[in-house]
Amino acid sequence: MRRTDAAGRQSKVDHVVVSVRGLDDAIGRWSRAGLPAVPGGAHPTGTANALVRGPRDAYLELIDVVVEDSEHATARAVRARPGPLTWAISVPELEVCRERLLELGLETGEPVESSRVAPDGETYVWETCEIAGHTLHPFVPFLIRWKSGMPLGPVGGPVISSMDLEVPDPAWLREVLVRCGLAPDESVPGTAAVTDGDLTVRLREGSAGVVAVDWAIGPPEPHVLLDGLVCNVRWQADPVGSMPHG
Known part of the structure; x- marks a missing residue:
């Protein structure tokens, strides 16, 4: 069962991060493939992004370094590791999630606030938190709590229905993800899996x-x-219902 806070909010897979070389070129590649990427704006880290989104919480972020002399840890990771970079889980209460992970023997970093100014002038603000000292780890997600979140994407936009991770210890990571508020998914026989619903x-x-x-x-x-x-694309006949994001 998914864990919720007192207001009934629950943890969700938030986004997948893909490092690219040349953001405009990447926007063109993804959009021509039928996965429209829309410019998202710049970060204080010296990076900028574009988003592939639909009417559910999870989205995909294309990220590139746009300030060449930026030595921020995020900019260094984006430069060093092109391709799938990391992923994030949105949690309603960071401190509660940190306590659950500590019970498993995992310390987390202190929450760090960041923001992004979108092309339309809106400012989105969030806090992130690393798990066990992993900065933009390939399979250990980071935690995010939105303070001023984006609206969901267009009703007809692409929706992430599932994702595959290769990890050294699937059982261990599944327990970590359950501590972050996701639920064990027994619908995939013989495979460690979790779901956010x-x-x-x-x-x-x-x-x-x-x-x-x-x-x-x-x-x-x-x-x-x-x-x-x-x-991998699976057509879905009916549009997905829309709920506020963040």
Whole structure:
């Protein structure tokens, strides 16, 4: 069962981060493949992004360094690791989640506030928190709590329905994700998996981190390789209902 806070909010898979070289070129590649990427704005870290979004919480972020002399840890990671970079879980209460992880023997970093100014002038603000000292780790997610969150994407936009991660110890990571508020998913026989109610995360042995994303609404090609990430598309006839994000 998913854990919720007193207001009934629950943890959700928030986004997948893909490092690219040349943000405008990446926007064109993804959009031509039928996964429209929309400029998202710049970060104080010296990076900027574009977002592939639909009417659910989870989205995909394309990120590139736009301030060449930035030595921020995020900018260094984006430079060093092109392709799938990391992923995030949105939690309603960071401190509660940190306590649950500490019970498992995992210390977390102090929450760090950040922001982004969107092209339309809106400012979005959030806090992030690293797990066990991992900065933008390939398979250990970071935690995010939105203070001023984005609205959801267009009703007809692409929706992430599931994702695949290669990790050295799937059982361990599943327990970590359950502590973060996701629920064990027993619908995938023989596979360690969790769900947030909308999206399934499948874990298998390996070390590559995020390797594939399944889209419920998307382009006609069933398999597209974009910036090192396999995108598997499943058409969905009915539009997904819209709920506020963040």
